Amino acid sequence: MFIYQIGAGRVGTALQRFFYKNGIVSQFVDDSITDKSGILFLPISDSAVKPVAEKLLAANRGLFVVHFSAATTVESDRVFLLHPYSSVCEESDFSKILFTLWGKKNETLEQLVAETGLQFVYCGEKVSILYHTSAVLAGNFTQFFALKAIELLQSEGLSTDNAKKLIRQLVDSSVNNVLENGISGLTGPAARGENEIIAKESYELSKKDQELAKIYSLISEEIKHIDI
Numbered sequence: 001m002f003i004y005q006i007g008a009g010r011v012g013t014a015l016q017r018f019f020y021k022n023g024i025v026s027q028f029v030d031d032s033i034t035d036k037s038g039i040l041f042l043p044i045s046d047s048a049v050k051p052v053a054e055k056l057l058a059a060n061r062g063l064f065v066v067h068f069s070a071a072t073t074v075e076s077d078r079v080f081l082l083h084p085y086s087s088v089c090e091e092s093d094f095s096k097i098l099f100t101l102w103g104k105k106n107e108t109l110e111q112l113v114a115e116t117g118l119q120f121v122y123c124g125e126k127v128s129i130l131y132h133t134s135a136v137l138a139g140n141f142t143q144f145f146a147l148k149a150i151e152l153l154q155s156e157g158l159s160t161d162n163a164k165k166l167i168r169q170l171v172d173s174s175v176n177n178v179l180e181n182g183i184s185g186l187t188g189p190a191a192r193g194e195n196e197i198i199a200k201e202s203y204e205l206s207k208k209d210q211e212l213a214k215i216y217s218l219i220s221e222e223i224k225h226i227d228i
Contacts, residue, residue, distance in 0.1 A: 001082035001112055004029045004063075006052065010090050011043035011068050022058050037062030039112055041082075048073045053079050064109050070132045077104045082113065087139055094118060099124060102127050109189045146171055146178060148212060155208065158159030181228060190223035 003019070005012065005025040017027045029040070031052050040056060040063055042049060049072040053065045057076055067074070070083045081105035086092070099120040101110065112122060123131075146167050153163035178185035189197040197221045206213035 001115060003027070003116070004033070004036065004038065005168065006031060006040065006041040006042055007044040009043060009045075010092075011084070011088055012041075013090040014092040015041060015043055015096055017090075018118070019116070021095070024116055029206065034059040035062075036060045039064045039066055042067040042108060050074050064106075064112070066109075066113070070127050070135065073126065077106070080106075080109060082085060082118070082213075083135075085128070087143070095132065100131075142175075148209075152205075152208075171214075186223060186226070187197060188223070190220040 005015065005026050005028055008016065008028070011134065016026070018024075018171060023139045026041075027037075033056070035147045037060070040060075042053060042056075042065055044052060045180060046068070046069045049067045053067060053074045053076070056063060057078055063078065065074075065076075065079045066082050067079070067119075068082055068084065070080075070081060079150070083102065084092075084094075084097050085100055086097045088097075095117065097119070100123045101113065101120045102123055102125065103109070104125055105122065110120075110122065123125055123168060148169050150160070150163045153166065154160060174185075174187065177187070189201070202213045202217045202220075205216055
């Protein structure tokens with residue numbers, strides 16, 4: 001199997017590190033290649049995926065193209081999305097990440113990807129907007145609120161180091177709790193229906209950040225009615 005790659009940003013660097021660690025031979029190329037067969041991994045920016053993929057498909061009839069952008073769609077039986085449902089940086093260990101695979105069902109392609117050692121679950125032909133939204137909610141929003149929580153602890157006199165340790169501990173334990181126990185794993189004043197506490201905390205928070213206080217109140221109200 002021939003493996004090619006275009007792109008060496010965060011995802012691309014992590015991918016190369018994974019290949020090297022697992023003894024997978026891959027070759028960096030550019031979009032001018034012709035008459036190639038195998039898999040070309042395309043960890044590039046969302047806006048570049050479609051034009052680059054289409055150019056590669058036209059010049060390489062035996063090539064499968066695998067990109068990583070859940071916000072991009074390319075209409076082709078030979079283009080697939082391998083989405084890391086995880087926060088990724090250059091140091092990420094891809095052996096510990098479960099990817100989702102999207103595109104027209106193709107057992108040959110799935111076998112080729114599996115041979116690289118990457119772990120994935122096939123999810124369907126096309127990614128829906130709400131799939132990507134779920135990643136934003138669970139990932140980007142979690143990051144945002146963690147940073148805001150750190151700022152609040154710092155404003156109360158805690159050191160940055162201690163604030164980060166506490167927030168990491170709370171985020172890890174609370175996420176594990178809710179994944180293990182479902183809705184019964186939710187804790188806090190909203191889960192307990194403590195409206196007076198929510199009102200007091202929203203008021204105090206509004207003194208520092210009115211918009212964040214509104215979000216706090218809205219999400220607290222949603223938690224009261226959540227049903228998963």
